[in-house]
Amino acid sequence: MIEDKVYAARSILVVGAHAFDAEVIAGPLAAAAAKNGAQVTFLHLSMGEQGHPCLIPEHYSAQKEDEAAKAAARLGVGMRNMKLRDAFLPNDNATALQVCDVIREMRPEVVITHWHGSWHKDHRAAAQLTQTGIFFSALPTLKRAHPAHTPQLLLFGENWEDDEGFRPEHLVDVSAGFDAWQKAVMEYELARGLSSFPYVDYYSALYRLRGCLRGTRHAQAFAAASHSWNAGSGLFAPPADRSHDT
Template structure:
C-alpha cells in the first residue's frame, strides 16, 4: 500500500504477452474497478508464437494487443527486454527484476506457478521470486528503496499444472465480462494463432472453478510462502474502494 490514500498496487507478471492477462487479468480488474492500481509485466513478447508472421511482425502485433488489453482492464503495462524462448535466468536479469519491483512497489504480485512445462514460464517464476527477495533486501545493490511485497499468488495457467493445487478460489463474476472483452483483443484468445483452444479452456475453467466457489465465475490460486504478513495472510478480494479523492468526485467512469 502506498500509505497516502489506501490504494493498492497489484502487479501481474507473465512470461509471454497473454499469460499475465489470461491467468490474472480478472484479478487485476477486481482491483482497478475498485480504484486501485494494476500493472501487467511481460517478460517477453511471445513473438515466436505465430506460424504466419515473422517474429518482428508478430512482436508489434503482440505489443499492440498487450497495450489494448491493459487499457481495457484499467492497468498499466511494462515490457522487459527479453526474447521469446530465450529468457535468461541469470544474475543480471534477477537484478533487473528486483529493480523493477523497487520501482513499481507492488502490494500484490501474481505470476506463474513453478510447475510448468514451458521454460520461459518457470524461469519467470524463479526471476519473480528471486527478484522479490532481492527487492526487499537492503544489502542488494540495485536502484531504488528496498520494498517488501505483502502478498504473492500463482493463478491457474494450463501450462503450469505440475503440482498445482487450488488453495483459494476468488469470485471474478463481477469483472468476467470486462476481462473477456479485454482478452478478445488478443489473437491467441480468439483462436487465430494457436491450435490450443485458449478461449474455450479459460471460459470453461472459470465456470468450473465458479461452480466450486458457489458462484458464476472464479479463478483458482496457489499461495506463496513468501507472503510476509502472517497476521493477515489474505488480501480482501472483495476490494473495498480506497479513500475517495474529493477532487475527483463523480469524475470516474
C-alpha cells in the same frame, strides 16, 4: 482470507513470461481490482513473438505489443514490456534485478506469477525470476534506483501449461472482472483462432468452474507460496510484536 488481502491491495503486480500469460493467470482479477481503485501492472517479460505460424518474430512482436496495450486498456491496468527473447528467457541474477527494479518502483502489496510446475521453460523461468526479484527487492543493503520494498503476498496463478503439481488452494471471486477480460483477450489474435488450443473456451469454462466452487459467478484459483517463503520473504520487515510471547 486471501481474497480480502488481494482486494485491499493498492498496488498489484502480475508477472507473465509472454504477453497473454498475465491476462490468463490474473486478468479477471486485475480488472476487478482495478475497478476497486487498485493500481495493477502487468509485467510481460517477453512478447511471445515466436508463436506465429506465418509472421517473423519482429513483426509478431510489434503486433503483440499493440494487442497487449489494447488488452491492458480494456482491463484498466498498466503494462511494462521487458522485451526479453521468447523461448530464451534468461533465468539469471541480472534479469531478476530488472524484475526487482519494477517491484521497487510499483511497490505492490500483492505479486502474482506463474506456478513453477510448467512444461514451458520460460514459465518456469518467470516463476523463479519473480521470486528472486522479490528477494532482491526486499534486501535493504542492495542499492538500486528505488528503495527496498517487501510485497506482503505472493500468489501463483492457474495456467493450462503450468499444471504439474498445481493445487487450487485459494479461490478469488473475479465476477466483476470477467466481462472486461473477455473483451480484453479478444484483442489478441491468439484468442481469435491463431492457436489450435481453444484459449477462450478453456479459460471461460475454468473461471466459471472455479466460481461454482467459490459460490460466485466466476473465480480464479491460486496456489500459495510455501510457509518458509512467507516467513523468509518478510525477514527484512520490522520485527513482529513479541510482547505476548511469554
